[in-house]
Structures are given as C-alpha cells and as structure tokens.
Amino acid sequence: MSTRAHTATRARGVRRSEARRRTIRRRRIAAIVGTAMVVGFVVALSWPSFHHAVREIALPLRHEDIIRQQARDKGLDPSLIAAVIYAESHFRDGQTSRAGAQGLMQITPATARMIARKSGGVAFTVEDLGTPQVNIAYGSWYLRYLMRRYAGNQTFALAAYNGGEGNVDRWIDRARRRNADLTIAAIPFSETRAYVQRVLAAEREYRSSYAHELGL
Numbered sequence: 001m002s003t004r005a006h007t008a009t010r011a012r013g014v015r016r017s018e019a020r021r022r023t024i025r026r027r028r029i030a031a032i033v034g035t036a037m038v039v040g041f042v043v044a045l046s047w048p049s050f051h052h053a054v055r056e057i058a059l060p061l062r063h064e065d066i067i068r069q070q071a072r073d074k075g076l077d078p079s080l081i082a083a084v085i086y087a088e089s090h091f092r093d094g095q096t097s098r099a100g101a102q103g104l105m106q107i108t109p110a111t112a113r114m115i116a117r118k119s120g121g122v123a124f125t126v127e128d129l130g131t132p133q134v135n136i137a138y139g140s141w142y143l144r145y146l147m148r149r150y151a152g153n154q155t156f157a158l159a160a161y162n163g164g165e166g167n168v169d170r171w172i173d174r175a176r177r178r179n180a181d182l183t184i185a186a187i188p189f190s191e192t193r194a195y196v197q198r199v200l201a202a203e204r205e206y207r208s209s210y211a212h213e214l215g216l
Contacts (some may be wrong), residue, residue, distance in 0.1 A: 020134040060091040061204055063104070063132045064213045071214075078214040080154075081113070081140055083202035084161065087195060088139075094130060102129040105139025114140050155184055158199050163192040 003135060034167035068089070071078035088106040089095040101108045109116075109126045115138045116124035128134040143161065152170075162166040175182050186194040186200060 007134075055072055059086070059202070061206070061210050061213060062091045063136060064210070066133055068215045070136050074140045074144040076140060076144055077203070079203050079206040079210070079216065080199075081143065082145065082206040082210070082214060083199045084139065086137070086202045086206070087199045093132065094211075102126075103135035103139075104132055105135055105142075107135065107138055107142065111142060112138055115145075118145075124160075153182075154200075155187075155196055158196045159192050161188045162195040163175055163189055167192075202208065 011112060021191065024095065030034075036060050058127075064078075064082075067078050067085075070076070071081055085091055085104050089104050093104060095104070096102050097106055102112075107129055109129075112124065112126065112129055115121065119141055121138075124134075129138070143157065146157035146160050146165070147154065149165070150160065156168055156172065158206060160170070166215075171186075171188055172182060174180075175186055180186055184196050187196065206214065
C-alpha cells in the first residue's frame with residue numbers, strides 16, 4: 001500500500017473513531033437528560049405528599065371535623081382550638097400529665113367536673129376525657145368560658161387555661177394596682193408566658209396552613 005493510501009486509511013479510521021465517540025457522548029448526555037427528566041417528574045408528582053408529610057410532623061392536625069363543629073357551637077376560632085391542642089398534647093391521644101390533666105386538651109378531672117356541672121353533662125365520667133369528642137367539647141367549652149370571663153381578652157384566657165383563673169386574677173389585680181401594662185411580657189410565670197406565646201404563634205400557623213381543613 002502506498003504511503004498516500006495508508007494515510008487516507010488512517011484518516012478514515014480516526015474519523016470513524018471520533019464519530020463513535022461523539023455518538024457515545026450523545027447517548028450518555030441523552031441518558032443523563034432523560035434520567036433527570038424522570039427524576040424531576042417523579043419529584044413533581046410526589047412533592048405535594050412529601051410537603052404534606054413534613055407539615056404533618058411539624059404542625060399536626062387531627063379530628064378537624066370535631067374542631068370545626070365545636071368552633072361553630074362555641075363561637076370560637078377553630079385555629080385557636082387547634083393551637084391549644086397542639087400546645088397541650090401535640091394531638092397525641094391518651095396523654096396524662098403529672099397533675100392528672102387528660103386527653104388532647106389536657107383537662108383535669110376537677111375542671112371537667114366543673115364543666116359537666118355548668119354545661120349539664122350529668123352522665124359525664126372522668127374516663128370520658130379519653131374520648132376526642134368529649135375532650136375537645138369540654139376544652140372548647142372551657143376556652144369559651146374563659147374568653148367570656150376575661151371580656152374576650154385572649155391573653156388572659158390562655159394564661160388562665162394554663163396557669164389557673166386564681167393566678168391570673170391575682171396577676172391582673174397586682175398589675176392594675178401598679179398601673180402596669182397588661183401584656184404577655186408582664187405575666188409573672190415564665191411557663192405560662194411561654195405557653196401563651198406558643199399558642200398564639202401556633203394559631204397563626206394553623207390559620208395559614210390549614211385554612212381549608214378548619215373551614216376558615
């Protein structure tokens with residue numbers, strides 16, 4: 001074979017090799033792009049479920065039908081009821097505190113008996129507090145009672161729900177004698193102060209995140 005023919009053969013071989021490499025590169029790029037598109041499609045489909053799961057962990061919501069019903073019956077904001085349940089039990093059934101408070105809204109037997117007496121719940125037993133319907137109904141009744149007792153002042157009502165009416169009455173009386181502002185910052189008990197702030201923050205979150213579920 002002449003030198004010219006040999007050179008031409010080598011050149012054709014080089015071109016074929018380059019063409020094969022370009023084809024392989026195109027196929028790899030196509031495979032990468034295709035995989036990325038499939039992954040993106042799967043993520044797009046699963047994102048609502050993933051987002052819902054994350055939201056449920058950070059800000060759980062259960063028994064929304066009972067919450068809506070009790071909010072209507074008691075004239076309360078359903079996001080407030082949900083926020084109190086979140087602060088009290090994180091929506092975990094069967095919770096009992098060291099003080100004996102029970103259920104989703106952490107109601108003590110003494111408070112429950114008072115609610116039963118005032119609301120006409122003659123057939124009530126303490127064991128009923130383990131039932132979500134009864135627990136949320138009694139907790140909502142107590143919230144409405146406190147809101148009325150404190151002339152619609154949500155800070156006072158929530159402080160009393162956590163710290164007791166007697167403590168709140170004394171705090172208000174002392175603050176008024178000193179002409180102090182009746183604000184959250186003035187609550188003398190750090191636990192109750194943090195509780196009120198936690199409920200108010202959770203109320204805003206429930207109103208924003210669960211407007212449809214809570215019928216807002």
